[in-house]
Amino acid sequence: MKLTKTKHYKAFSVPLLQENPISRQMLGICSALAVTVQMKTAIVMGLSLTFVLSFSNLAISLMRNVIPRNIRMIVELSVIASLVIVADEILRAFLYDISKQLSVFVGLIITNCIVMGRAETYALGHSPGLSFMDGLGNGAGYSSVLISVAFIRELLGSGKLLGYQVIPSMAYDLGYENMGFMLLAPAAFIIIGLLVWLQNWLTSDR
């Protein structure tokens, strides 16, 4: 069987584009607005969410047959919250500057609808392997949107990519100016809207 036909591959690839958590399901918009001013923060945020999501899916899927139904949400939440705190501690230890910039938003992964949503709708009903792939896929889908938005915002807003100046100073001499609007949250709204339009247009059956 070809790799692209396996169930595991499907669990990973479907949320990447067709069922993308941000551009399709409209979840996790809050953090997508807040951390996409720079590529660096967007990448780290995407990685943190992918880490939390895939391991919470894995843990919950492993326990899916023993979790008592009446307390399942509390159990899910404690697993997610623990993972988020671990991710936050790791960032603080190794990427201190970025963790300062992300401030509350790493902690707010706990309330990110994507994580809880995948635990409830997917991990509780699928095998650990599939759930882990689903987590990776959703995380990658989330990250890809975040990074695309951050790419546009950082390039147009401050003329940089990953902190390095890419628009030559000659352009500024000729009268080019950074678009200050891109640094504000409403810009992310508009870009996400355009991305949704682009995706619908690409995936629609014309």
Add this chain to the structure above:
Amino acid sequence: MSSYVKSILFALTTAVICSFLLTAASAGLKGFQLENIDVDKKKNILMAVGLVDSEEPYQKKDILDLYGENIQSFRVSLEGEVVSRDKASEASLPIYIYQKDREITSYIIPVNTRGLWGKIFGYLALNSDGSTVTGFTVYKHSETPGLGGEIEKRWFQKNFEGKKILDKAGSFASISIAKGFLPESFPQDKLPNYVDGISGATLTGKYLTAGLKNVLQAYEPVSIKFRTKQSIQIREK
């Protein structure tokens, strides 16, 4: 076993496992985190005197090297005398000196004040003339992101550069944070003592104003020494 007991047992086990995981992560990473916090403080001191640009990326080693070359830390008594480290009592205050070519360029005082939701920690650097602010930074706070949290942003901190802690007559006036932006009709002679505030964060500004006044008041004996050009006795380490 009834389902209630089962639920409670399950919840208990989950809680215990999670808490072990968290303790392990927190204890295992503590060393790295403390080191980062220390480097971050030093970076903020360097930022306050303008040796480091907050927008540029720096390696840990660069910060430590720059700090080691330029900054010395001392404790001063309440009267503004430098006290030796071993005699330093509770009543002495920490101060940092930035020396360039064996001349004191500026001195940095730590700011530690109440904010709206928690404490605000930062540094205020003053020129060796004893009255001009060369920089202000905040390295730790719990203000609302986007509102009071703007105190950690460059646009806010930049406003402090060049401001005076003395009024026109030469008496102590501290630096106050205005309510929102300073209006154009603001009296010219008061301008050096005021900085633009953050709209939506009036209380943060109010607490920070009070905090800066307290801190500057406490360090006034040192500032007077600088102003009157009395030499501050510092011994080389």
